[in-house]
Amino acid sequence: MSKERSVLVSPDEKRPPGRSGRALLVWGLLVVAANLRPSLTAVGPLLDRVQADLGLTPAVAGLLSTLPLLAFAVISPLVPRLAARWGPERLLWGALMVLTLGIAIRWAPSAIGLFSGTVLIGAGIAVGNVLLPSLIKRDFPTRVGLLTSAYATVMGAVAAVASGVAVPMSQVVPGGWPTALGCWILPALAAVVLWLPQSRTARPAPRAIRGHRLPLGSALAWAVTAFMGLQSLGFYVVVTWLPQVFQDAGVSAAAAGWLLFVFQAVAVATSLAVPAALRWARDQRAVATVSSAVLLAGYLGLLAAPGWALLWSVVLGLGGGACLVLALAFLSLRAQDATVAGALSAMAQSIGYLLAAAGPVVFGLLHTITDGWQAPIIVMCAAAAGQVIVAMVAGRGTVPPADGRAPGRASSPAPDRAPSPGQ
Known part of the structure; x- marks a missing residue:
C-alpha cells in the first residue's frame, strides 16, 4: 500500500525530525486517519430519518454515499501534482480544512447543506487517502508496516464506532440526526490543530511529477481495477443500506446501527490478520478468491435469511x-x-x-422500483460472483509499463509475496 504512493514525496527532501517532532507527527497522522471514514459511515444508520425529514427517495438518498466516491475518483489522480505544487503537508492541512467545512455545512438540516457538505467531505477525504501512506513511507521508512497497520486500525475502529453511536446519539442530542452527523x-478540528505545525514546517515542494500513461492496454491492470471497484462497491452499499435492510427484517434502528458496527469491527480485525497470511503465500489468487467467495456467501445468506442479521x-x-x-x-504487488x-x-x-x-x-x-430488497441483493450477489472471477486474475503477475519501456536498472519485477511489515 505504501509503495505506490512513494512517488508523491521525494526521498531526497527528507528531514529527520527530533523525538518530540516524530511523536507529534505520529499523533497527527493517527488523528488524520481517525477522520477519513466516520463522516461517511455515520450516515447509513440515520438514512431512514434523513429520508423522512427531507423527503428523499431511496435513490436520491443513495447519493450520500455516491458523491464521496465520485470525489475520490475525480480528485485522487490530481493529488500528486497538487502535492508537487504546494507540498504534501500543506495540501493535507488544506484538505482537513475542507473536510471540517463540509461537516459544518452538512450540519444544517436541509438537502442543499446535506449534499454540498458531503461533496466537500469527499474531497477532503480523497486527499487524505492518497497522502497518508506516502507520508508514512517518507518519514518512517523502517516502520511502514507498523504505522500503516496503526492508521488502518484507527481509521476502521473510529468508522465502526461512528456507525454504532449514530442512532443513540441522534435520540439524545439537541437537533437530532443533523447534530449526530455534525x-x-x-x-476534524483536532486534526486541523495537530497538523498545523507540520504545514508550517513543510519542506519545499518536490519537483513536478510528470504524468505517466495509465496501463489501459493491460488485462491484468483491468482485473486489479475491477477488484478495487467491486470491493469498494460492496463496502459502500453495505454501510449505506445494510441498516435499513435489517430494520425491514424486524431489527430496531439502534440495533441495526450496532450491527453495522459489528461488520466494520470484524473487517478491522480481518484486515490486521491478512498481511501476515499473505507473507506465506506464493501469490494472492487463492486468498483473494476465497475472500470474495465469503462476501458472496454473506449476500446469499442475507437474501435467504435476512433475520440472521448478526x-x-x-x-x-x-x-x-x-x-x-x-x-x-x-496496487504495489x-x-x-x-x-x-x-x-x-x-x-x-x-x-x-x-x-x-x-x-x-x-x-x-432497485429497492424503490421493486418495493423490496431481494432484487438489489441479487445484484450484489452478481457483483460478488464477478469479484470471485476477477480475483483469479488479479492475484498474480505484473503490469508492464504503458509506454513500453523496460524497467530501470534499479527496478525489478514485484514479488508475488506481500512485503514484510518493515518494508
Whole structure:
C-alpha cells in the first residue's frame, strides 16, 4: 500500500525530525486517519430519518454515499501534482480544512447543506487517502508496516464506532440526526490543530511529477481495477443500506446501527490478520478468491435469511476486511516499479471508484422500483460472483509499463509475496 504512493514525496527532501517532532507527527497522522471514514459511515444508520425529514427517495438518498466516491475518483489522480505544487503537508492541512467545512455545512438540516457538505467531505477525504501512506513511507521508512497497520486500525475502529453511536446519539442530542452527523467536526478540528505545525514546517515542494500513461492496454491492470471497484462497491452499499435492510427484517434502528458496527469491527480485525497470511503465500489468487467467495456467501445468506442479521454482519465483515487489504496490496504487488505502481493506482482508484459510485444509487433505485430488497441483493450477489472471477486474475503477475519501456536498472519485477511489515 505504501509503495505506490512513494512517488508523491521525494526521498531526497527528507528531514529527520527530533523525538518530540516524530511523536507529534505520529499523533497527527493517527488523528488524520481517525477522520477519513466516520463522516461517511455515520450516515447509513440515520438514512431512514434523513429520508423522512427531507423527503428523499431511496435513490436520491443513495447519493450520500455516491458523491464521496465520485470525489475520490475525480480528485485522487490530481493529488500528486497538487502535492508537487504546494507540498504534501500543506495540501493535507488544506484538505482537513475542507473536510471540517463540509461537516459544518452538512450540519444544517436541509438537502442543499446535506449534499454540498458531503461533496466537500469527499474531497477532503480523497486527499487524505492518497497522502497518508506516502507520508508514512517518507518519514518512517523502517516502520511502514507498523504505522500503516496503526492508521488502518484507527481509521476502521473510529468508522465502526461512528456507525454504532449514530442512532443513540441522534435520540439524545439537541437537533437530532443533523447534530449526530455534525458532531464529527470535533475530531476534524483536532486534526486541523495537530497538523498545523507540520504545514508550517513543510519542506519545499518536490519537483513536478510528470504524468505517466495509465496501463489501459493491460488485462491484468483491468482485473486489479475491477477488484478495487467491486470491493469498494460492496463496502459502500453495505454501510449505506445494510441498516435499513435489517430494520425491514424486524431489527430496531439502534440495533441495526450496532450491527453495522459489528461488520466494520470484524473487517478491522480481518484486515490486521491478512498481511501476515499473505507473507506465506506464493501469490494472492487463492486468498483473494476465497475472500470474495465469503462476501458472496454473506449476500446469499442475507437474501435467504435476512433475520440472521448478526451472522451475516460477521460474514460480510470477514470477506470485506480481507478484500480491502488485498485491493490496496495489489496496487504495489502487481507493479514492476514505482512508476507503474503510481499509474496502476491512479487507474484503479479513479475508474474503480466510478464503478463503486453506482452501487448505493442503483441499490436504492432497485429497492424503490421493486418495493423490496431481494432484487438489489441479487445484484450484489452478481457483483460478488464477478469479484470471485476477477480475483483469479488479479492475484498474480505484473503490469508492464504503458509506454513500453523496460524497467530501470534499479527496478525489478514485484514479488508475488506481500512485503514484510518493515518494508
